[in-house]
Amino acid sequence: MRATPARSLLAPLLVLGSLVASAGPADAGSREPTTEIVDSTGQDGLTGALTFDDGPDPANTPRLLDLLLAQGHTAVFCLWGEHARRYPDLVRRIVADGHVLCNHSMNHQDLGTWTPDQIRADLLNTNAAIRAAVPQADIRYFCAPYGSWGQTPAVAAELGMQPLGWRLAVGDWEPPGTDELVRRLLEGITPGAVVLLHDGGGDRGQTVDAVARVVPELRAAGWRFTLPARPGSRHVES
Numbered sequence: 688m689r690a691t692p693a694r695s696l697l698a699p700l701l702v703l704g705s706l707v708a709s710a711g712p713a714d715a716g717s718r719e720p721t722t723e724i725v726d727s728t729g730q731d732g733l734t735g736a737l738t739f740d741d742g743p744d745p746a747n748t749p750r751l752l753d754l755l756l757a758q759g760h761t762a763v764f765c766l767w768g769e770h771a772r773r774y775p776d777l778v779r780r781i782v783a784d785g786h787v788l789c790n791h792s793m794n795h796q797d798l799g800t801w802t803p804d805q806i807r808a809d810l811l812n813t814n815a816a817i818r819a820a821v822p823q824a825d826i827r828y829f830c831a832p833y834g835s836w837g838q839t840p841a842v843a844a845e846l847g848m849q850p851l852g853w854r855l856a857v858g859d860w861e862p863p864g865t866d867e868l869v870r871r872l873l874e875g876i877t878p879g880a881v882v883l884l885h886d887g888g889g890d891r892g893q894t895v896d897a898v899a900r901v902v903p904e905l906r907a908a909g910w911r912f913t914l915p916a917r918p919g920s921r922h923v924e925s
């Protein structure tokens with residue numbers, strides 16, 4: 688999978704990739720994935736990256752997409768293959784709106800003790816489910832369910848996906864109330880943080896409401912929302 692194809696084969700793939708993924712400045716840098724678990728924007732200053740896990744979800748993903756469109760920034764969506772299969776229209780809309788895709792396994796089992804062959808089969812199934820909705824979809828990241836990485840980083844990199852982690856999680860999988868989520872986000876965010884949120888796996892209405900409030904407040908304080916760092920782009924950090 689990682690052997691370098693002939694240039695004549697590679698060029699059209701790169702063109703396609705850049706068309707699908709023209710999402711922002713974080714696209715600069717090499718596209719070759721590594722086993723490193725990326726958890727930051729790789730940029731100095733007040734930047735953050737939002738990831739939304741466990742969707743797509745018919746109740747909250749459309750609301751969230753409307754909100755992100757209105758706020759004018761892109762995010763990463765870490766999809767269950769099972770949900771992608773059930774809601775292909777939502778996968779198409781996520782891509783059409785310019786967001787970035789992440790493989791979050793077929794149905795969110797703990798992969799921490801799985802063998803590379805078992806992991807590979809699940810991740811390939813998940814990608815197939817996503818690509819049944821969006822053929823040629825650029826699935827740039829893999830995020831391990833429960834952060835239980837085990838041997839998944841090497842398999843993800845081999846399949847062309849960068850492991851994606853986070854620096855801030857706010858427990859929105861046990862919704863504590865929108866006010867509390869807002870407080871946890873405002874107090875917890877640090878420069879460069881990838882922030883883990885959820886648009887699926889249960890009722891995540893509070894998460895969408897919290898993003899609606901937090902992003903404008905942080906922007907007014909000088910923050911900018913971007914994508915996680917691409918491998919290679921981190922080397923420019925000092």
Ligand SMILES: [Zn+2]
Nearest residue numbers: 740741832833
């Ligand atoms: Zn998850």
